[in-house]
Amino acid sequence: MITNKTLFDTVNGEPVYKLSLTNANKMTISCLSYGANWYELLVPTAAGPQNLLLNFAKIADYQTTNQYLNMSIGRVAGRIGKGRFKIGEHDYQVAPNERGNTLHGGPHGFNQINWDSTVVANQIIFTHQITSTDDSFPGDLDVTLTYTLTDDNQVLLDYNVLSHGETVFNPTNHAYFNLNAGDENIKNLELLLKSSHRLALDTEKIPTGKTLVNTDTPYGFETKKTLGAAIEGLQNIPEKGIDDVYLIDRHADNDPVAVLSDPDSNISVSIFSQRNAIVLFTANGFGPDQPYLTKTGQPYVGVALEAQTAPNAIFDHDYGDFSLQDGERQHYQTKYQIRF
Numbered sequence: 001m002i003t004n005k006t007l008f009d010t011v012n013g014e015p016v017y018k019l020s021l022t023n024a025n026k027m028t029i030s031c032l033s034y035g036a037n038w039y040e041l042l043v044p045t046a047a048g049p050q051n052l053l054l055n056f057a058k059i060a061d062y063q064t065t066n067q068y069l070n071m072s073i074g075r076v077a078g079r080i081g082k083g084r085f086k087i088g089e090h091d092y093q094v095a096p097n098e099r100g101n102t103l104h105g106g107p108h109g110f111n112q113i114n115w116d117s118t119v120v121a122n123q124i125i126f127t128h129q130i131t132s133t134d135d136s137f138p139g140d141l142d143v144t145l146t147y148t149l150t151d152d153n154q155v156l157l158d159y160n161v162l163s164h165g166e167t168v169f170n171p172t173n174h175a176y177f178n179l180n181a182g183d184e185n186i187k188n189l190e191l192l193l194k195s196s197h198r199l200a201l202d203t204e205k206i207p208t209g210k211t212l213v214n215t216d217t218p219y220g221f222e223t224k225k226t227l228g229a230a231i232e233g234l235q236n237i238p239e240k241g242i243d244d245v246y247l248i249d250r251h252a253d254n255d256p257v258a259v260l261s262d263p264d265s266n267i268s269v270s271i272f273s274q275r276n277a278i279v280l281f282t283a284n285g286f287g288p289d290q291p292y293l294t295k296t297g298q299p300y301v302g303v304a305l306e307a308q309t310a311p312n313a314i315f316d317h318d319y320g321d322f323s324l325q326d327g328e329r330q331h332y333q334t335k336y337q338i339r340f
């Protein structure tokens with residue numbers, strides 16, 4: 001394994017580091033300390049290394065766009081209506097950052113932190129203690145985020161926390177994939193996603209508590225199809241694409257929950273997760289103002305597949321429970337198997 005840590009940029013006078021790992025097959029991942037960001041996923045091709053992720057040249061670009069591009073997301077992924085929730089009998093209200101609701105951890109989430117970082121053996125490790133003063137969520141949380149690269153081309157993303165006081169914790173990563181080498185959008189890519197139902201959402205995209213059927217609709221990917229086929233079938237809705245919480249069907253532990261593939265190059269990313277949901281977002285409204293390094297900003301420029309616990313678990317424990325008690329530890333892992 002080849003490791004590296006270099007200065008990438010600065011934020012508020014602090015250094016932002018880029019940390020990288022290269023395995024025996026010349027596959028490289030790199031991360032930024034700002035946002036514990038997954039910056040690159042480089043695979044070797046005849047034409048040279050190809051980045052399967054979207055990225056920007058400098059931190060200011062990450063701060064001026066609101067796409068959470070490849071950011072670590074926490075404490076709670078998705079939207080909390082009016083920032084209000086209960087843990088047991090205790091009511092909480094956290095800071096809003098979108099139409100009075102709290103999206104992706106609110107205005108001071110994981111994506112805004114310049115994390116302590118180190119690269120050791122085959123791991124990039126980020127640590128930070130986020131306090132209730134920092135982000136308005138109850139309790140303090142010791143967080144360790146680890147990206148591991150293996151010689152069989154797997155990337156393991158581990159979230160480990162220890163809670164001081166009761167809190168809620170539902171992290172994810174907002175990686176945007178585009179497996180195309182050229183300057184194309186993701187409509188030609190194929191997706192398999194083991195989900196027959198998705199959450200019903202209101203006009204502010206807050207879960208209503210109901211579910212909707214995906215099977216045999218443009219939303220269904222239980223047998224693989226192109227993202228373009230789904231997007232074409234959704235041109236009559238305001239978003240003209242997908243931004244939805246897919247509930248993962250029962251599956252064997254060692255089966256992927258999602259597989260994204262390029263039928264021409266045979267490059268693919270299989271995602272393994274024990275969480276009960278994946279948010280699928282097809283970058284519907286994106287435009288030319290976004291200065292990606294290897295792609296022109298355009299609708300459908302990338303696709304995010306965000307493994308998490310269904311966000312309505314915050315008010316309905318039939319969908320899981322991501323609250324933590326004082327002194328409790330929690331661990332989640334998302335595994336990405338890359339083929340090229």
Ligand code: FUC
Nearest residue numbers: 066067068243244279281
């Ligand atoms: C996804 C979507 C949101 C938002 C964000 C950047 O998680 O659900 O609507 O656009 O990403």
